[in-house]
Amino acid sequence: MIRPIEPDRWRDLAAEPQFRALQRSRRRFVVPATLFFIAYYLALPISVGFFPETMSRAVAGPLTLAYCFGLSQFAMAWILLALYLRRARRFDVAAAQIREQETQELAQLVT
Amino acid sequence: MRTQQTLVMFAIFVAITLVVTYWASGQSTTSRGFYAAHRKIGGLQNGWAIAGEYVSAATFLGITGLVAFYGFDGFMYSVGWLVGYLAVLFWVAEPLRNAGKYTLADLVSLRLRGRGVRATVALSTLAVTLIYLVAQMVGVSALVNLLLPRLGDVVPIIFVGALMLVYVIFGGMLATTWVQIIKAMLLLVSTLGLCLLILVNFHFSIGAFLSAASNVTVAGKVTNLLQPGLLFHGPLGAWNLVSLGLALVLGTAGLPHILMRFFTVPSAQAARTSVAWAMVLIGVFYLATSFMGLGAATMVGEEHIGPRLYAGQAIEYIAHHPDQAQQLNKQLAHQDYIVPKEDSNLAAPLLAAKLGGSLLTAFVAAVAFATILAVVAGLTITASSAVAHDFWFSLVRNGRGSETEHLFVARSTAVVVGGLAIALALALRTYNVAFLVGLAFAVAASANVPVIVLALTWRHFSRTGAIAGMLCGLLSSFALIALSPLAMGNRAIFPLENPGIVSIPIGLIAAIAGSLLFRDRQAEQSFDQLQVRAATGLGAEV
Numbered sequence: 199m200i201r202p203i204e205p206d207r208w209r210d211l212a213a214e215p216q217f218r219a220l221q222r223s224r225r226r227f228v229v230p231a232t233l234f235f236i237a238y239y240l241a242l243p244i245s246v247g248f249f250p251e252t253m254s255r256a257v258a259g260p261l262t263l264a265y266c267f268g269l270s271q272f273a274m275a276w277i278l279l280a281l282y283l284r285r286a287r288r289f290d291v292a293a294a295q296i297r298e299q300e301t302q303e304l305a306q307l308v309t
Numbered sequence: 310m311r312t313q314q315t316l317v318m319f320a321i322f323v324a325i326t327l328v329v330t331y332w333a334s335g336q337s338t339t340s341r342g343f344y345a346a347h348r349k350i351g352g353l354q355n356g357w358a359i360a361g362e363y364v365s366a367a368t369f370l371g372i373t374g375l376v377a378f379y380g381f382d383g384f385m386y387s388v389g390w391l392v393g394y395l396a397v398l399f400w401v402a403e404p405l406r407n408a409g410k411y412t413l414a415d416l417v418s419l420r421l422r423g424r425g426v427r428a429t430v431a432l433s434t435l436a437v438t439l440i441y442l443v444a445q446m447v448g449v450s451a452l453v454n455l456l457l458p459r460l461g462d463v464v465p466i467i468f469v470g471a472l473m474l475v476y477v478i479f480g481g482m483l484a485t486t487w488v489q490i491i492k493a494m495l496l497l498v499s500t501l502g503l504c505l506l507i508l509v510n511f512h513f514s515i516g517a518f519l520s521a522a523s524n525v526t527v528a529g530k531v532t533n534l535l536q537p538g539l540l541f542h543g544p545l546g547a548w549n550l551v552s553l554g555l556a557l558v559l560g561t562a563g564l565p566h567i568l569m570r571f572f573t574v575p576s577a578q579a580a581r582t583s584v585a586w587a588m589v590l591i592g593v594f595y596l597a598t599s600f601m602g603l604g605a606a607t608m609v610g611e612e613h614i615g616p617r618l619y620a621g622q623a624i625e626y627i628a629h630h631p632d633q634a635q636q637l638n639k640q641l642a643h644q645d646y647i648v649p650k651e652d653s654n655l656a657a658p659l660l661a662a663k664l665g666g667s668l669l670t671a672f673v674a675a676v677a678f679a680t681i682l683a684v685v686a687g688l689t690i691t692a693s694s695a696v697a698h699d700f701w702f703s704l705v706r707n708g709r710g711s712e713t714e715h716l717f718v719a720r721s722t723a724v725v726v727g728g729l730a731i732a733l734a735l736a737l738r739t740y741n742v743a744f745l746v747g748l749a750f751a752v753a754a755s756a757n758v759p760v761i762v763l764a765l766t767w768r769h770f771s772r773t774g775a776i777a778g779m780l781c782g783l784l785s786s787f788a789l790i791a792l793s794p795l796a797m798g799n800r801a802i803f804p805l806e807n808p809g810i811v812s813i814p815i816g817l818i819a820a821i822a823g824s825l826l827f828r829d830r831q832a833e834q835s836f837d838q839l840q841v842r843a844a845t846g847l848g849a850e851v
Contacts, residue, residue: 203848205834211847212837220844228399236558239392243385243554246537247547254536259516260523264381264537271388272592278395279588286581293577293845300847 203300211300220292227285231278238274242267312457314671315678322495322679323472329487330480337481340715344411344694345572346483348851352579354490356586359570361489362687363390363561363587364496364594366448366680367746370657372595376602377609377656380522380534382541383602387595389554391588393561396758398584401562403577404765404843410850411572413565413757414699417764420839421772421832424704429779431699433756434565435692436783437749439730441566442688444745446470446734449681456658456674462738469678470731473686477693477723482573485686492676492683497590499676500597503657506664507604522603534606549805553747556809560750563757566691577846605656609663685730693723744795744806748786751809755782755816763820765843768836770820771829778820785812 203211211217246253246264253264337343350358368387375383409416414430449469450462457465476484511518523533532539541550561567571580661673697719702710756779763770763778789808794801803811842848 203838205838208838208841209834211841217841217845221840224844232396232399235392235395239389239558240551240554242388243547243550246381246385247541247550248544250536250538250542254533254538256523256535260519260533260535262381262533262535262537265384265535268381268384268388269596271392272596275392275395275588276592279398279585282398283581283585289844290578296841296845297847 203304211296214296216292216296216299220289220296223292224289227282231282235274235278239271242271312459314668315457315674318671318675319678322491322675326476326484326488326491326682329491330476330484333480333484333487336483337479338716339712340411340698340719342483343481343716343719344569344690344698346481346486348573348575350483350486350573350579352574352582353586354486355570355574355579355583356590357493358486358489358573359567359583359587360590360594361491361493361496361683362566362570363591364493364680365445365684365746366452366677367444368595368598369496369500369680370452370677372598373602373605373660374656375540376534376599377605379540380525380532380603380606381537382539384599385537385541385550385554386557387598389557390561391592391595393558394584394588394591396559396562397567398581398588400762400765401568402571402580402584405568405571406574406577406580407844407846407849408839408842409572411569411698412694413568413761414695414703417760417775418703419842420764420770420835421775421829422835423772426772426775427699427703429776430757430760431695431704433752433779433783434695434699437563437753437757438565438688438692438695439726440745440752441564441749442685442692442726442730443733443737444749445681445685445688446730447737447745449678449734450738452677452681456677463735466734466738467731469682469685470727470734473682473689474724474727476686477690477727478720482690485683485690486570486573488683488686492679493590495676495679497594497597499661499673500594500601502669503604503660503664503673504597504600507600507608507660510604510608510664518603518607521607525606534603545804548810549807552805552810553807554809555813556747556751556754556807559758559809559813560752560754563753563761564749565695565753565757566687569687569691569694572850575851577849601657601660605660609656609659689723689727689730692726693719696722696726744790744793747807748790751786751790751807751812752783754809755786755812756780757782759813759817759820763824765839767824768833769824769828770836771824771827771832773827773829774820774822774824777823778816781819782812782816785815 245267253262253267255263257263257266336347341347368390372383372387375386377383405413405416408419412431413434414427417430418427446466446469449466453460453462453465476488507518508515511521519535523535525532525534538546541547570583574580574583658670658673658677662670697715701718701722702708702715706714759778759782760775764775786808789803789805789812790796792801792803793806793808794804795806805811838848
């Protein structure tokens with residue numbers, strides 16, 4: 199049976215520089231990425247809804263600007279996915295370190 | 310002939326899934342097994358299952374049909390559904406796995422203790438899930454009328470409901486997961502197969518295919534399906550697009566039946582991997598639907614596919630076609646929609662008939678039934694978890710009670726929820742329920758998403774804030790739908806068909822205002838526990 203972590207201990211863990219650094223690096227990626235994808239996505243209904251003439255222009259053969267923009271959303275989603283997956287490996291390492299330290303300390307407390 | 314072929318293929322699918330259910334039944338003897346498949350589903354498998362859960366018959370038949378008739382505007386729908394997964398990936402999947410147990414309410418209650426919060430989250434889960442469930446079950450009757458008109462629609466609804474209950478009750482989450490995976494594979498095979506046949510037809514020339522799509526005869530005039538504005542036009546159309554887009558892109562992260570899938574994997578990494586696979590599969594699938602839709606428009610011809618138009622769209626269509634007004638108004642008096650041509654949902658099966666004959670049509674029809682069956686099973690187990698785990702086990706019994714009791718209640722609830730869904734589907738089967746999926750997304754985006762994100766990121770988020778946010782999001786979505794053209798026709802008080810653009814800010818502002826007005830010391834302290842758990846996986850459920 200693993201010993202449960204006490205409420206005070208959570209507060210200390212949250213204040214540790216290692217954890218703060220992990221949270222900061224996570225937010226540094228996730229917050230701008232979220233603002234970007236919401237803006238990029240909403241640009242599609244806005245441009246198509248309010249400027250239908252411009253968006254109806256054929257740009258690649260018969261393919262219209264609107265369709266190209268729509269297809270680019272798929273590329274955007276997959277690129278952000280790939281970037282996040284790469285970045286997340288760093289988060290995993292940091293999280294694993296914090297977990298390991300804590301389990302060791304708990305083990306010392308028990309013995 | 311086609312009816313028999315469809316039934317035989319569907320029977321094969323049912324037989325395979327029943328074998329899976331029998332195998333899974335031995336492993337669903339604990340609540341952890343029943344709700345979370347012992348948290349042993351791999352990332353890749355869960356990715357397929359998420360794709361299976363997400364892509365309903367409404368998208369398979371509906372989006373193909375919308376693209377076939379409205380081209381780009383139909384395609385627009387699918388973009389939001391894919392991009393919405395970025396919110397799941399960045400904000401929800403990993404924290405949910407690390408800090409949750411079986412339900413969304415478990416995650417929120419980790420910080421915001423108290424019965425009121427859990428009850429509200431469970432209520433919102435139940436609302437979203439039931440709306441979605443009824444929409445899918447009513448879809449059964451539409452599908453039967455389209456594909457197997459000789460069967461009538463009462464028996465198929467009861468049959469689908471009963472079969473879905475067998476999966477859930479005996480096989481729990483494990484059987485439900487594998488039903489999703491099998492169905493997702495069948496669906497992908499059939500869509501990619503149809504795309505390949507279209508390409509063969511155009512001698513593998515994308516250019517020729519696109520030129521054909523930009524030059525289609527719809528309703529007697531030459532139309533470019535690649536240009537926007539065929540479905541949504543004018544300033545109202547633009548605002549409709551933005552409101553719908555907002556609900557789709559934010560709502561995905563608040564759909565309880567998708568969130569529940571993240572409790573079935575062993576770790577946060579597996580949760581992340583499963584979103585990645587799901588995004589690849591769903592993206593490929595939506596690209597394929599767009600391709601099929603354009604293919605159907607160019608190859609099947611306009612005389613066979615037409616859209617079903619509801620409410621505002623129907624009125625607008627009649628206004629623009631005074632020559633057909635008398636006949637269409639008569640249609641509108643008897644049912645809630647008009648069909649200027651035949652039904653647009655037939656685009657995919659008709660395309661299959663054109664490209665591969667009756668055997669392929671039967672396959673596509675059987676896959677469509679399998680799709681509904683799998684999606685309703687996933688929804689039922691989610692609804693049952695909200696009632697059995699949140700209401701009964703956590704609120705009524707205060708977390709006491711044996712495993713046997715817990716499982717018995719979970720299964721009984723599944724029966725009640727399933728029975729309710731069957732009854733509602735039978736009662737509503739002749740009504741227009743097309744707005745229900747949009748409503749489910751709007752409620753998820755306005756009630757669930759602000760609470761999930763604030764609970765995970767904001768120290769001053771309080772119980773009052775959570776309850777106020779959820780109730781305001783929930784009620785404003787329902788109220789705005791009731792005042793919209795979907796419910797009131799051209800006398801609508803609220804002009805848009807999706808409430809998202811108003812109800813999402815209402816939910817968010819209520820959650821923030823409630824927290825600022827009524828502080829919650831305990832929630833501020835437990836924020837540390839939640840943020841450490843969510844980010845590192847310390848103390849995560851195994």
